[in-house]
Amino acid sequence: MEFNKNKIIFTVIWVIILLSIIFLLVTMNSVDNSNNTKNWTDEFKIWIVWDKIESLNDFIEWFKKIYPAYKNKQIIVEAFNSYEDYTYTLMSALSSGNWPDLFVLNNSEKKSVFSDQVLWLDPNIINPNDFRKKYKWVFGDDLISVYTDESNVSKEYVIWLPVWYETLWIYYNRRYVKSTDLDNISTMNNVISDLKNKYDDLIPIWIWNGSTVLNASDIITQFFMLEWWVTWLWNLNTNVFKSAFWAYLLYGDTTWYNWYNERYQELKDTKRNSIYLFSRWEVLMIVWFPSMVKDIKESWFSKSMLQAVPFPHYFSAWWKTLINYNYFVINKDTQNLDLANAFISYLYSDAWASSYLSYFTYYLPALLSLESEKLDQKIDPDFNVILRDFYNDSYELSSFDKAIKNIYDREIISLLDNIIISEQNFNSFKDSLFCKFNKLSTFSDLSANCENK
Numbered sequence: 001m002e003f004n005k006n007k008i009i010f011t012v013i014w015v016i017i018l019l020s021i022i023f024l025l026v027t028m029n030s031v032d033n034s035n036n037t038k039n040w041t042d043e044f045k046i047w048i049v050w051d052k053i054e055s056l057n058d059f060i061e062w063f064k065k066i067y068p069a070y071k072n073k074q075i076i077v078e079a080f081n082s083y084e085d086y087t088y089t090l091m092s093a094l095s096s097g098n099w100p101d102l103f104v105l106n107n108s109e110k111k112s113v114f115s116d117q118v119l120w121l122d123p124n125i126i127n128p129n130d131f132r133k134k135y136k137w138v139f140g141d142d143l144i145s146v147y148t149d150e151s152n153v154s155k156e157y158v159i160w161l162p163v164w165y166e167t168l169w170i171y172y173n174r175r176y177v178k179s180t181d182l183d184n185i186s187t188m189n190n191v192i193s194d195l196k197n198k199y200d201d202l203i204p205i206w207i208w209n210g211s212t213v214l215n216a217s218d219i220i221t222q223f224f225m226l227e228w229w230v231t232w233l234w235n236l237n238t239n240v241f242k243s244a245f246w247a248y249l250l251y252g253d254t255t256w257y258n259w260y261n262e263r264y265q266e267l268k269d270t271k272r273n274s275i276y277l278f279s280r281w282e283v284l285m286i287v288w289f290p291s292m293v294k295d296i297k298e299s300w301f302s303k304s305m306l307q308a309v310p311f312p313h314y315f316s317a318w319w320k321t322l323i324n325y326n327y328f329v330i331n332k333d334t335q336n337l338d339l340a341n342a343f344i345s346y347l348y349s350d351a352w353a354s355s356y357l358s359y360f361t362y363y364l365p366a367l368l369s370l371e372s373e374k375l376d377q378k379i380d381p382d383f384n385v386i387l388r389d390f391y392n393d394s395y396e397l398s399s400f401d402k403a404i405k406n407i408y409d410r411e412i413i414s415l416l417d418n419i420i421i422s423e424q425n426f427n428s429f430k431d432s433l434f435c436k437f438n439k440l441s442t443f444s445d446l447s448a449n450c451e452n453k
Contacts, residue, residue, distance in 0.1 A: 432450045
């Protein structure tokens, strides 16, 4: 009897000890989780595309000096080289909860797959009417939306914030070409013929096939926009397609002037592009955005021979000019909304937008007030090229809605690489893209086989 009593007491003591251990482990785990949560919310993540991470990190150090409340905040910047890689990583991050607080989107998607993840900007911080007055008008058209509540009361919001933009330019070798040669497409075509007659071993301009031409998807898009003011893929009908592609493919016509095809396969096999031949003075003109200067510099092009002009229009300047830009957005799930709003406010000011652009000197300013300050600055200290060389205020800036940027850019380059581009190929490209867009944006026709369109 005594033995059973002792056994019961012994058992009770061990149960108490075991419960104490369990309680201690649960408490420690709770503390760890609390610390993890604290560390997680102490981080503020910003994701960008195409620009140097070091430059934005330097800019953020200035931000912390202006906003000392965040001086101890760990602001982590990630910079992606590829917009396609960025898109897929952002999708994964948002689904796993490892998302950034601020990120960027591109203006070539009016209805991005991330649109529902974006927090519209507080009108008390960025007022839509003030925004229209401060920025070039194209940004007001692109970035202001109206929300109508249940009481049928409508209110305007700026959804996204731009800092810079860029348009297509022609970089040229001033040893062979003058700026007046490129006043419009007609004069450009004339100088191309003249150059070919004088130098039959040189290629006047490198535009044609997609895979060896940087940003070929936007070059052909500019040709679309020179036909009846087409600004989105839905309006790209058969007539526009035929006219634009005929004009574009003229620059790959070897019977006219070009040795393009003789070098095309060589560049593909060696994984090089048009900049390689441009730097060797074998190609005299190339087309791209101002940020191409980084690649030109790395190719060791002559510092004194580089010049640039805006991509020309037909005879006069009333056609639309393609604009490219990324804009900052706030993740609606951010745990650091005060910091996000502070950073947006920081970029909204003239002084700090100017400071931001001082780190990225090849971009045109989105703010009207900065044009006089920035346009006479060099895009790179090693070249005698200034932003004003690429600026034409008589051109009407416009975005082009590609539906899904990554697919449009990739598939249209494949289309351009074909020896024969047929109307049927183009319609298949367009129908397939719309099919995929409908799945992503409206979840309609989910069982459709978009590759058979």
